[in-house]
Amino acid sequence: MTFFIFLLKFSKLILYFKLVSSESFSAEEPSTCKVFEPTLPYGRLKKHIFCNYEQEIRPREQHKNTTVNILLLPKLMEFDSGANKFTLNSWLRAEWNDDHLKWNPEDFDNMAALHVKSYEIWLPDLSVWNSADLNSDLIFSSIASCFVAHTGFVACIPFIKTTVHCSSDYENWPFEKQICQINLSSYFHYSDEVTLKVVQDKIMMDQYVPNQEWSIVSITATQVPGYIWPTVVYEFHLKRHAGIMFTLYVIPGIVLMMLTLVMLWMDVNSVDRISLGSVNFICHLFCLYDLHWQITASGRAIPYLLKFYQNSLALAVFSMVLTILLRNLQVVTTSSPNWISSLAVFVLRYRLGRLFILSDEEAKYFVEVEEETENNAESMQYVTIATKKEDTWKRFAKILECLSFFCVLVTYIVLLYTCIPKK
Incomplete structure (x- = not known):
């Protein structure tokens, strides 16, 4: 064991002398440039x-x-x-x-x-x-x-x-x-x-x-x-x-908005209304699916345009559900509650309400009754038309339809102002 320790120390000593000799040699070597002397x-x-x-x-x-x-x-x-x-x-x-x-x-x-x-x-x-x-x-x-x-x-x-x-x-x-x-x-x-x-x-x-x-x-x-x-x-x-993006994604959103409003304006008993609502719903889904490929998912906030399509899809679904509800209300034969009859009478008191609630034939009949009963109490005119048991639910469904149309219209105006991206 002592022999191996001696060999180790001896080898370290030899290595030390080599390093010292190399450093002294390098220190003595002058730091000069190349011997070649350029002429140019x-x-x-x-x-x-x-x-x-x-x-x-x-x-x-x-x-x-x-x-x-x-x-x-x-x-x-x-x-x-x-x-x-x-x-x-x-x-x-x-x-x-x-x-x-x-x-x-x-x-x-x-x-x-x-x-x-x-x-x-x-x-x-x-x-x-x-x-x-x-x-x-x-x-x-x-x-x-x-x-x-x-x-x-x-x-x-x-x-x-x-x-x-x-x-x-x-x-x-x-x-x-x-x-x-x-x-x-x-x-x-x-x-x-x-x-x-x-x-x-x-x-x-x-x-x-x-x-x-x-x-x-x-x-x-x-x-x-x-x-x-x-x-x-x-x-x-x-x-x-973004000129092309505006044409591909903003204009279709406005078109879908118009389809939803046209659907709500159509007769609730029309088959075309159900067909248009179904097409409108499918088009909303296709536009959202396409937007999901175009809009990056790495952003910190939801794009305004995506919010517009999201809310427009909700309004399209609401229009479909409303159509089904109104169609069922029109075939109800049970007597209506007093508040529904009172609401119908209140709306028919005004010409604007009669304009949206009554059909052309009913409006013509109402004018004739109004002329004949000009000297009687006004309330009798409205009650004569509005409180018929078979028409009360239809009047109520028409009132809901008109209110829904104007609510959806106002909602779209707000969405256009807040969610359509500005250039």
Whole structure:
């Protein structure tokens, strides 16, 4: 056992001497550039700049701040309403000053600028903090070309594809407006080291290709003050092109509303009324089934249009049930309660009530009776017609039918005002 412990300590000692010897050898090795001496001015300039250049070192002194000016140049935009994801393809112009990339143009044949690759110089560690794809949240994840001037001015324009989640609102579907944000920030540098500054409030849209379904209403860029990391928030206001959606879903809802009202206006004993009510009910079901495929289920609120169809379906079912009830009331032969007779008499006292309650023949007969009994008590006229036992239930059914029609009409007017989406 003692022998094995001795071998272990001996091996550790040998390893220690090897590490020390390697470190001393590396320390003695001079840090020089390549022996090759370029002859062209471009080669000599790159060797002069990048001989001892370190990409990891921030291009300012430790106590000084590096200001990075950014400008967004959108190219393509996509919005997945089902997944609530906003994807933006764009260029991002980033500019800053690097004190380590300065030279005198007279020493290099008046060469005042050069183009380099992004991996050769220091880059601001910009990232999309609210990215939905964490594998591609870094802005400079791909190689880009950068412009370097002799004054130390650096400009890079990487092409980026950013996908973020949106807090969507589908209440006004299909005319809803979505708001999506892209939060740009530094990954490691604090606000006292790096400052992000928006070049201009207006975003350049010269190279933007319009989307077929969504349009960008406005874009705002805001610098977040007082935050520990430098942050810029781009807010995109989107609006759907909903002309086709209006034709496919809003107009059919209005047509179904008219079918329900026409059904209630028809004679309760008509077979056509039952047929129209059945077709109306089936059409409501088909429209709701189609809407269930079009409207995303990820929204936080029920769309107004879906509420309209839901309430319209309830009114269609009410109309069918009312039709069956009224048809049964008209064949009732038992004597009616006093309150039903009183209600019929009260309604027939007024010409408007007689207009909706009485048929043409009954109205003509009522006029003749009214002329003959002009000098008698008025109540006798109404009682003569309204209190017949065989007609009381029919009068009551007609009153219910008229009241139901006007109640449904008022309900639809309210639904049109509150539930039809506004453009």
